[in-house]
Amino acid sequence: MVFDLRDEPWIPVRLAGASARVGLRTLFQRAHEIADLELPVPPAASGLLRILAALTARIARDGEVPLDDVKRADDIDGWFALRAKVLTRRKFDPEAVDDYFDQEELAERFDLFGAERPFLQDPRLCTECVDAPRGTQSVRCEQAGAWTSHRCQRGCVVRALHRRGSSAHPGR
Incomplete structure (x- = not known):
């Protein structure tokens, strides 16, 4: 059984005034249209937000320079400038979203039931x-x-x- 969190609808959101479920890819592609996450349990909401924050750093970019570029780690002013550029767009670049989620080496890492590395689980x-x-x-x-x-x-x-x-x- 495969449950690919990138595309399977599993995240409850408020989208266009209605409740919906979306996968990670759709969440990032339509983030500017999503009013809120619909997770009533605060620890679940907090955990998901932490995951989304980490993924945001991987996906968000200005041209070819990603927000998680290690070369920016020593230049905090440069990182804040890059972050400001990304935020002024008010939405994620759909191509950047697809580029991230379509990486071959990440394919199994987003599988909830993966045999080798189930998503955020200990296979032991x-x-x-x-x-x-x-x-x-x-x-x-x-x-x-x-x-x-x-x-x-x-x-x-x-x-x-x-x-x-x-x-x-x-x-x-």
């Missing part, structure tokens, strides 16, 4: 619960220090990360 969870019965299980992920709910079937897909550092079982 699959090997840590091989004896677990089929169905949704709760497993203590020592790395994350949180309970994760994942499916112990054909790939152990991580479903959600709850209560960082809490020892309480989610839902109880």
